Amino acid sequence: MKLKVFRYDRESGDSRYDTFELDPSPGMTVLSALFKIQEEMDDSLAFRYSCRGAVCGSCGVLINKVPRLACRTRVESLPGGEGQVKLRHFPGMEETVSWDPKEEVLVESLPNLVKIKDLVVDMDKFFEFYRAVEPTFKPASEAPEKERLMDPKAVSELEQYTNCVLCASCVGSCPISGKEEEFLGPAALAKLYRFHIDPREAEDDSRLLLANDKSGWWGCEFNANCKAVCPKGVPPILGIGKARKEIQKLGKEPK
Amino acid sequence: MHGLRDELKKLMFEYFGVFREGKKMEEGLEKLLELKARYPEVYIDNKSAVFNQALSYALELGGLFDIAEAVARGAIARKESRGSHARTDYSDRDDENFLVHTIYRLEGPGAEGKPGGKPVLEYLPVRLGKFPVKERAY
Numbered sequence: 001m002k003l004k005v006f007r008y009d010r011e012s013g014d015s016r017y018d019t020f021e022l023d024p025s026p027g028m029t030v031l032s033a034l035f036k037i038q039e040e041m042d043d044s045l046a047f048r049y050s051c052r053g054a055v056c057g058s059c060g061v062l063i064n065k066v067p068r069l070a071c072r073t074r075v076e077s078l079p080g081g082e083g084q085v086k087l088r089h090f091p092g093m094e095e096t097v098s099w100d101p102k103e104e105v106l107v108e109s110l111p112n113l114v115k116i117k118d119l120v121v122d123m124d125k126f127f128e129f130y131r132a133v134e135p136t137f138k139p140a141s142e143a144p145e146k147e148r149l150m151d152p153k154a155v156s157e158l159e160q161y162t163n164c165v166l167c168a169s170c171v172g173s174c175p176i177s178g179k180e181e182e183f184l185g186p187a188a189l190a191k192l193y194r195f196h197i198d199p200r201e202a203e204d205d206s207r208l209l210l211a212n213d214k215s216g217w218w219g220c221e222f223n224a225n226c227k228a229v230c231p232k233g234v235p236p237i238l239g240i241g242k243a244r245k246e247i248q249k250l251g252k253e254p255k
Numbered sequence: 256m257h258g259l260r261d262e263l264k265k266l267m268f269e270y271f272g273v274f275r276e277g278k279k280m281e282e283g284l285e286k287l288l289e290l291k292a293r294y295p296e297v298y299i300d301n302k303s304a305v306f307n308q309a310l311s312y313a314l315e316l317g318g319l320f321d322i323a324e325a326v327a328r329g330a331i332a333r334k335e336s337r338g339s340h341a342r343t344d345y346s347d348r349d350d351e352n353f354l355v356h357t358i359y360r361l362e363g364p365g366a367e368g369k370p371g372g373k374p375v376l377e378y379l380p381v382r383l384g385k386f387p388v389k390e391r392a393y
Contacts (some may be wrong), residue, residue, distance in 0.1 A: 010305050039257040043309035044301040117306040 001075060003033055004099050005045065006108040008115050017097045018042070019104070024075045030107060031059055031070035034119075047119040054231060057165030060172065061119050062108040064101060065093050067169035069231045078105045088223040091178040110172035126168050129184045133192040133210065140202040154199045161194035161239060163232040170226035170236055182215040186226035186236030189217065193239030208247055213254050217243045256297050256313050262290055263316075267323055271330055276343045284327045291320045324374065325359040332376050333357065348390055354381055 001024050008015040020037045031049055038045045050056040052071050059070040064078055066085045079102055087093065092111025099106045113121035139148070170186035171177045177185045184192075189211060196207035211217050220240045227235040247253055270283025294317060301309035335349035336342050355378035365371020 009303065011303070038308065043256070043299055044303060044307075046306040046308055117303070120306050 001079070002104045003030075003037065003075075004097065004104045004106045005034075005037070005118070006096075007045075007118050008109070009118075010116050018045075026076075028075045029071055030061070030063055030068075030073045030075055030078075030105065033075050033105075034070060034107070045119075046117040055165060057167030060110050060167035060169045062092050062106075062110055062172065064106050067092075067110055067172040067229045069167060069169070070107075072231060075105060079103060085228050087173055087225045087228060088175060090173050090175045090223075090225060092172060110168055112172050112174065112177045113168065121168075123168065126166075126171060126185070126187070129188040130166070130191065132184065133188045133195075135188075135191045135195070137195070137198065138201055140200065148200050150199060154197070157197060158194060161190050161234055161236075164190060164230075164234045165232055167231065169229045169231060170234075173225040173229045175223050175225065176219050176221055180215070180219055183219040184211060184216055186220075186240075189220070189243075190226075190234055190236035190239050192216075193236075193243050196243065205247075205250060205252070208243055208250075209252065211243075212247060212252065217247065218254060256299055256309065256316065259290070259293060259297060260312070260316050260319070263287075263319060263323060266290060267326070271323075271326055274341050274343050275330055277331065277334070278344075280327065280331045284324075284331065287320075287323055287327055291324065294320055321361075328374055328376060329357040329359055350388055354388065355379060356381060 001022055003020045003022065005018050005020065006015070007018050020041055022033060022036055024033065031047075031052060034045065034047050034049075038047075047061070047070070048058045049071065050058040054069050054072040057069070060067055061070050062068075063070070063073055064084075066087065090111065092108070096108065097106070107119065109115050109119045109121050113123065113126065116122050164187060166187060168187065170190075174183075174186055176183045192207055192211055195201060201207070208217075213219075217240050220237065222237060222241070224237050227237050230236075266283065266286055270279055270286070297313055297316065299309040299313050301307050330340060333340060333353055334342070334345045335353045336346050337348050337353065358377040358379055360375050360377070361372035362375045363372040
């Protein structure tokens with residue numbers, strides 16, 4: 001088994017691909033393979049990780065041209081084409097190097113984000129957009145003596161969006177994030193929608209109107225890559241569509 | 256560097272792992288100190304100033320050796336079994352002597368003015384809550 005890994009150095013600006021040959025142990029993930037390379041073959045390889053169990057969202061990378069969490073992608077499954085995801089065209093999809101999908105696993109940094117070193121990208125812009133949607137709970141009423149009760153139905157609707165681990169896989173695969181600098185992107189918009197529908201928040205339009213322009217809800221072109229690549233099954237496209245419908249109903253569409 | 260870290264991992268599992276025994280731990284401590292003495296020779300190939308993970312692993316390894324030594328010395332001195340500290344040579348809990356927190360510190364400067372110093376073990380009383388102290392029966 002061969003891993004073809006994107007290498008980059010911000011200091012020199014040089015980039016290349018290195019191929020590492022390894023014998024995968026049963027169930028080995030791409031993340032374990034990267035550790036093996038770092039420990040035994042080349043200690044200059046850089047990649048982000050933390051939890052190793054798909055809850056922290058640190059290890060989002062482009063694997064065989066699909067953004068995935070390195071820790072929950074098994075190496076063995078890739079050459080056979082298992083779990084292939086059909087995506088609409090986005091910048092990272094273009095051919096960057098020749099590779100043989102039957103023999104090699106191609107690992108690159110997430111597209112649409114500024115590169116720092118090898119597989120490590122600068123997440124500042126991602127979190128800048130995240131902060132811009134004010135992603136904190138704003139209760140409509142003062143804290144009750146006990147807990148705030150919620151209709152279980154509302155909870156399951158909310159949960160679709162709260163499962164996000166901020167890995168930026170959706171942003172990396174979004175054609176709009178790839179061409180519009182100011183587009184908030186799927187993760188931030190999904191988060192904004194999640195707070196809009198939270199029954200414990202005020203029932204007003206403030207959340208909806210916060211992104212009522214081309215850099216927000218109206219920038220989306222419904223390519224659906226976000227939903228297809230999300231490792232946690234979050235459907236940003238669904239929230240965006242619903243938000244747009246609600247705004248239309250209010251008659252507050254941007255001119 | 257990774258070789259030394261692997262050796263440390265194996266040593267700690269072997270000598271201070273699930274079941275502990277006084278003599279074996281003494282032996283383990285000796286081996287640990289030999290291993291720790293090799294740490295200053297650690298080198299890394301990666302000279303990059305950007306996101307150099309080899310460098311952070313190398314620095315962390317120094318901390319791991321200090322912690323490993325604290326674990327080793329504390330475990331040897333605690334002649335009882337309590338929770339996950341299970342000793343085959345002292346299988347019972349001993350509240351009379353060991354219902355205490357182990358405090359480990361390094362006293363004075365290390366060799367040649369380096370950080371370090373002499374390891375010192377001290378004990379602090381446990382602040383007990385509302386539950387009476389007794390042996391666990393599960």
